[in-house]
Amino acid sequence: MRGIYILGGYPDRESFKKRFLAVAETGYDFIEVGLPFNDPVADGPVIAGAHNRVINNGTTIQSIINDIIDLKNISIKKYIMTYSNIIYSYGIDAFSKKLDGYIDGLIIADLPNRMIGFFYGRGLKIPIVPFATLETRNSDLDSIIHSKSDFIYFVGIRGITGSKADLTSKELLEKIKMLRAVTDKKIIIGFGIKSPEDAAAALIAGDGFVVGTESVSRQEDPVKFERYIKSLMVASKN
Amino acid sequence: MHPNNGFYGEFGGQFTPETLIPALDELEGAFNEFKKSRDNESELARYLKYFAGRPTPVYKAENLSKKYGVTIYLKREDLLHTGAHKINNALGQAMLTRFMGKKRIIAETGAGQHGVATATVAALFGLDCAIYMGSVDAERQMPNVKKMKLLGAGVNLVDTGLKTLKDAVSASLKDWVANVTDTHYLIGSAVGPHPFPEIVSYFQSVIGTESREHFQSLGFMPDYVIACVGGGSNAIGIFQAFLDTGTRLIGIEAGGRSLDPGENSATLARGKKGIFQGTLTYLLQNDNFQIEDVHSVSAGLDYPGVGPQHSWLRDTGRVEYSHVFDKSALHAFRELTRLEGIIPALESSHALAYVLDNSSLFHGKNVLVNLSGRGDKDFGIVEKYNLEEL
Numbered sequence: 001m002r003g004i005y006i007l008g009g010y011p012d013r014e015s016f017k018k019r020f021l022a023v024a025e026t027g028y029d030f031i032e033v034g035l036p037f038n039d040p041v042a043d044g045p046v047i048a049g050a051h052n053r054v055i056n057n058g059t060t061i062q063s064i065i066n067d068i069i070d071l072k073n074i075s076i077k078k079y080i081m082t083y084s085n086i087i088y089s090y091g092i093d094a095f096s097k098k099l100d101g102y103i104d105g106l107i108i109a110d111l112p113n114r115m116i117g118f119f120y121g122r123g124l125k126i127p128i129v130p131f132a133t134l135e136t137r138n139s140d141l142d143s144i145i146h147s148k149s150d151f152i153y154f155v156g157i158r159g160i161t162g163s164k165a166d167l168t169s170k171e172l173l174e175k176i177k178m179l180r181a182v183t184d185k186k187i188i189i190g191f192g193i194k195s196p197e198d199a200a201a202a203l204i205a206g207d208g209f210v211v212g213t214e215s216v217s218r219q220e221d222p223v224k225f226e227r228y229i230k231s232l233m234v235a236s237k238n
Numbered sequence: 239m240h241p242n243n244g245f246y247g248e249f250g251g252q253f254t255p256e257t258l259i260p261a262l263d264e265l266e267g268a269f270n271e272f273k274k275s276r277d278n279e280s281e282l283a284r285y286l287k288y289f290a291g292r293p294t295p296v297y298k299a300e301n302l303s304k305k306y307g308v309t310i311y312l313k314r315e316d317l318l319h320t321g322a323h324k325i326n327n328a329l330g331q332a333m334l335t336r337f338m339g340k341k342r343i344i345a346e347t348g349a350g351q352h353g354v355a356t357a358t359v360a361a362l363f364g365l366d367c368a369i370y371m372g373s374v375d376a377e378r379q380m381p382n383v384k385k386m387k388l389l390g391a392g393v394n395l396v397d398t399g400l401k402t403l404k405d406a407v408s409a410s411l412k413d414w415v416a417n418v419t420d421t422h423y424l425i426g427s428a429v430g431p432h433p434f435p436e437i438v439s440y441f442q443s444v445i446g447t448e449s450r451e452h453f454q455s456l457g458f459m460p461d462y463v464i465a466c467v468g469g470g471s472n473a474i475g476i477f478q479a480f481l482d483t484g485t486r487l488i489g490i491e492a493g494g495r496s497l498d499p500g501e502n503s504a505t506l507a508r509g510k511k512g513i514f515q516g517t518l519t520y521l522l523q524n525d526n527f528q529i530e531d532v533h534s535v536s537a538g539l540d541y542p543g544v545g546p547q548h549s550w551l552r553d554t555g556r557v558e559y560s561h562v563f564d565k566s567a568l569h570a571f572r573e574l575t576r577l578e579g580i581i582p583a584l585e586s587s588h589a590l591a592y593v594l595d596n597s598s599l600f601h602g603k604n605v606l607v608n609l610s611g612r613g614d615k616d617f618g619i620v621e622k623y624n625l626e627e628l
């Protein structure tokens with residue numbers, strides 16, 4: 001599974017929709033759309049800077065959600081990636097009703113697996129993707145295996161978006177092995193995937209990848225953006 | 239104060255990246271072990287007494303009392319080593335760090351008091367130390383930046399957002415995610431994910447315990463206890479001991495320049511429930527679900543969230559919360575300095591200002607104000623105002 005993260009409303013609503021279409025047309029399996037938050041504790045300077053620009057432009061969360069709904073007929077799996085406060089303060093139940101059926105799942109950067117039930121318990125019907133990390137312990141596996149999501153988001157680094165993962169490290173491969181022993185769910189590696197080589201390596205180590213910082217840093221420029229997402233696609237098919 | 243599954247009523251929880259969960263569990267385990275061990279408790283008590291200078295006095299401020307017609311008592315946390323209540327928590331968490339076998343501590347700081355306290359315990363316990371501080375705060379609290387560096391800590395200036403306390407907390411969380419294996423995040427207020435609010439309020443409870451003992455020896459309880467609230471650590475530290483008494487408890491937030499958005503950090507007066515920096519709590523946010531800008535004349539109060547225990551105490555009605563404006567805080571700063579010869583921190587000046595501004599309300603009452611810190615760090619700020627005009 002190959003995926004691209006782009007930020008909703010960045011650099012403006014029209015450009016965002018065009019980049020969305022480009023991702024789908026290039027043949028990606030899924031897209032993650034970020035909803036901006038101005039205290040993004042899991043994000044490095046590139047993505048955090050983009051979040052702030054969208055917010056300072058006056059683009060609202062509501063308008064980005066509407067744009068995502070408008071893209072419903074584009075055939076690609078769609079996920080929203082954001083922070084707890086956006087969904088909680090929008091209203092968990094209202095958020096769920098608004099988007100249920102239009103997206104395939106939610107990735108919430110500051111929501112650990114043990115707190116997923118907090119959102120389901122307050123009316124969320126959309127599946128939340130669980131995380132596995134380099135720190136995952138045996139005692140954490142239950143919450144991952146029993147999740148409603150169709151895949152596991154493996155955080156490939158200790159750190160924030162924009163750092164580089166070592167996809168051949170013993171530590172990472174052992175954590176993936178530990179997951180494989182207990183689940184058939186697909187393991188998608190995010191955080192730290194940068195180059196076409198990384199993308200190819202992630203498909204060997206796990207079942208897929210998603211890039212964020214590298215796509216967002218090109219999101220303003222259609223030519224660079226499309227060249228980049230094609231290069232990952234080509235490399236990961238070889 | 240004991241949380242239920244990490245929550246105080248509906249507030250609290252653990253809203254952090256998954257990578258931090260094992261570290262939070264380890265911390266909770268260490269904290270529970272710590273509380274069970276008499277040796278640890280007596281070692282901490284030793285540090286608090288001989289290193290930090292506890293117990294701190296409760297001082298009856300006669301001159302101020304006479305002028306305002308209110309009997310004002312001050313809990314003198316300003317007399318502690320490093321100049322504020324922050325050292326109580328820093329010593330406790332340094333012991334937890336040692337217990338967990340971690341070699342490095344990081345901390346955020348606003349006023350610089352928690353940064354200095356953390357750098358101090360790092361020197362004492364032989365730990366590597368990195369402090370995150372907004373560049374705006376570093377400029378307005380320069381003496382504390384110099385102290386941290388002298389003590390051997392690395393000071394990292396944070397240039398994102400408003401370059402103040404909230405941004406320093408974010409930067410610390412990011413460092414922690416990257417270095418979680420060998421690093422403890424020695425958080426400085428009763429904020430952040432569980433178990434931090436519980437741990438910080440536990441180590442700060444000594445303020446309230448000593449205060450209550452003092453009033454027991456006087457044969458009565460104060461009518462009011464008043465403390466300033468940034469994240470809420472000095473306030474929860476003193477309030478806890480009085481929860482089961484008839485004493486009225488008041489937390490004072492920074493009203494800043496006005497109650498308009500962006501001009502204050504009066505979270506409990508103006509906030510809506512939200513999720514921020516690890517915890518569900520009242521939060522200053524706009525209708526696009528983004529954290530609002532904040533302002534206070536004091537560098538330690540301008541936080542857009544508040545510890546979850548305070549959100550809960552507000553909703554249960556046990557504690558009242560109000561705010562005072564920058565000008566009132568500066569006025570109280572001058573009054574205490576000139577009438578009592580005590581130079582208070584601008585944060586603590588907010589608590590005192592509430593009494594002076596509302597002296598008719600408190601007329602004839604016994605009021606205990608938590609003087610959470612001393613004000614020599616604030617010279618750079620105070621110089622910009624004409625105190626005689628206030």
Ligand SMILES: Cc1ncc(COP(=O)(O)O)c(C=O)c1O
Nearest residue numbers: 351427468469470471472538611
């Ligand atoms: C002297 C003093 N009082 C109060 C505060 C506010 O913090 P808290 O609300 O956690 O007590 C600070 C924070 O820097 C401080 O330095």
